[in-house]
Amino acid sequence: MNITEKLPDQIKTLVDQYKNSELTDFDYLIGESGYIPNNEEILTDIIVALSQGKNVLLKGPTGSGKTKLAETLSNLFNQPLFSVNCSVDLDVESFVGFKTIDFKEGKQMIEFVPGPLVQAMKNGHFLYIDEINMAKPETLPIINGVLDYRRQITNPLTNEVIKAKEAFNVIAAINEGYIGTTRLNEALKNRFIIIDISYLQGEQLKKLIKQNTELDDDKLINQFVQLSSDLIEATQQGKVSEDAASIRALLDACDLSGMIPPKRAILRAIIDKLEDDREKEVVRNLAETLFE
The missing domain is CATH 3.40.50.300 (P-loop containing nucleotide triphosphate hydrolases)
Incomplete structure (x- = not known):
């Protein structure tokens, strides 16, 4: 059914x-x-x-x-x-709104601005x-x-x-x-x-890349799908943080790779966002194995 x-x-x-x-x-x-x-x-x-x-x-x-x-x-x-x-700075006013001073017909009034x-x-x-x-x-x-x-x-x-x-x-x-x-x-x-909600992989990720980036090279798209899979596995093994496996960052790299070499696109969109040098090296090595 x-x-x-x-x-x-x-x-x-x-x-x-x-x-x-x-x-x-x-x-x-x-x-x-x-x-x-x-x-x-x-x-x-x-x-x-x-x-x-x-x-x-x-x-x-x-x-x-x-x-x-x-x-x-x-x-x-x-x-x-x-x-x-x-x-951490979120307060009640961020949800419900705040009071402000306004002037109507020459008179000062306190107005509530809804959040x-x-x-x-x-x-x-x-x-x-x-x-x-x-x-x-x-x-x-x-x-x-x-x-x-x-x-x-x-x-x-x-x-x-x-x-x-x-x-x-x-x-x-x-x-x-x-x-x-x-x-x-x-x-x-x-x-x-x-x-x-888990990371997209395989055919769904390929569809997402085609719909949301300028990249239209099937070979490169397949390589980025494999890179994503490798990054997710590295995350599960504790080698890199979740930031490295971000689908948002991957899409940025795909977009850039339509105009610049893929490894440089990965550097700008993924690697340079990471703080830990060891994590950067893991992502760099994975990219080296997939892209020329």
Whole structure:
């Protein structure tokens, strides 16, 4: 039986629309399509979860396409995507907004400027929280009520109780074990459906390179696909960090190699981004074995 046969018609339409590449560019806030999943089940499961109003946590290494997937989901659902990029400096105002002084009819007034969380909730749009485990633990509890059955928040700056519109959804991304990250507490993690996102390999990666770079030399494309596989294996063996195996960096190298020698493209796009000299040497050796 086809995997989508048991799904409701609305969800089947979205899955089929993606598979048939019938995606359209909408308003500038809506993400661009283009994510290629490792298998159909990943896409189907995420669409089902979002269609049921559940929050989704994308878990995967850096450069594996988590942000691109969020943008593709925004495109599929025709839903604007408001984003929060987490860091150790992230505070409550980064989520809910801030107060500012304004002048109206010659009078000084205090205005509240809504942040991405408030805008997404009030408009019933998607909120994307990138690298959620980089935020300070004391900042994240403010969104607990947003992520559970209450779907609401009391704005600490205005005391307004904000209830999310029905179409509001949260998509978050996490890169476990990365420098500067912390473990998500169980209360927060339990509010998400968790989807593992791995690096693309083989034919899917080849398709991604052809669709997203200027490289059209099949021999070179196959060599870059093999390089990616070798880098992923080196990552699993602890020889290089996940940065070295980033698909984003690989695509940059493919683009550059259309104009400059591949080994120099790899140097600029991958090797020079690494901090450890031993890691640089591993990547350099792998490139030497594949490219002339």
